[in-house]
Amino acid sequence: MVVDDEQVLREGLRRILQSFDDIDVPVVCAGAEALEQARLHGPDVVLLDLRMPDRDGLTVLADLRSLPSPPAVAMLTNFDAEESLSAALRGGAAGFLLKDTAPEQLVHAVRALADGGSVIAPRLTRTVVDGFVRAQPEHRPPLAPGAARALTERERGVLVLLADGMSNAEIARHLAISPATAKEHVSAILAKLGVANRVQAAVAAYRAGLHDAA
Structure with a gap:
């Protein structure tokens, strides 16, 4: 629409x-x-x-x-x-x-x-x-405490691809995993970072330096 x-x-x-x-x-x-x-x-x-x-x-x-x-x-x-x-x-x-x-x-x-x-x-x-x-209000951190460190190595890799704008299907193809597995990784990332959606997760990746380090 x-x-x-x-x-x-x-x-x-x-x-x-x-x-x-x-x-x-x-x-x-x-x-x-x-x-x-x-x-x-x-x-x-x-x-x-x-x-x-x-x-x-x-x-x-x-x-x-x-x-x-x-x-x-x-x-x-x-x-x-x-x-x-x-x-x-x-x-x-x-x-x-x-x-x-x-x-x-x-x-x-x-x-x-x-x-x-x-x-x-x-x-x-x-x-x-x-x-x-x-x-972001000064009294509230942009990420849940220790959130970036809580990500697994695979989740960090998925987050970098997410920050590049890839969809679940594109992430799945890039990593040779199933779309369902890619979706599970993304859901876990959002929960661990304490963010509402993928765009906010992409912002978190930039803030944590994960995207620049990729």
Whole structure:
């Protein structure tokens, strides 16, 4: 599902995505309609404009995340305002994409999100990480105490791949393990790090220096 107040952009994204047989875009809408349409169609992935005049993207994100089976939500933006991006991350966004993302990269991102992956446009990665780090209250550590040390060697390797934006299926292929095993590793990582989703886990990897050391 595509949620954006700009009709031209909405329809453009729909045309790109629906040109692939394995992707269906049942609806495109503005922010005020998003929750109702999500309940009606049950999308796996929602591409959501971060800033809309009719309804704030962060509010729509919260609505979507409150659904019994919430979709993976990627925020669409054409700017890199740190505060808004970090707020979306804390709100459970699974990805951050620029509105001018190339069609092939857009399709790859949607497939990764549908498979449980996370995506961050390279230009936005540092902004998202820095904003999330600065937003942490001083009295609360960004990770559970000793969390990074609690990871097994295999889990550390999976976390690095996760931080690169790989989906469970891609991690499984890279490590020659089953997708179910990859999913189990990711679930264990999220629990040990005390984070809510894969994007926050990716931030944790950068903070702990695991990604840079890979």
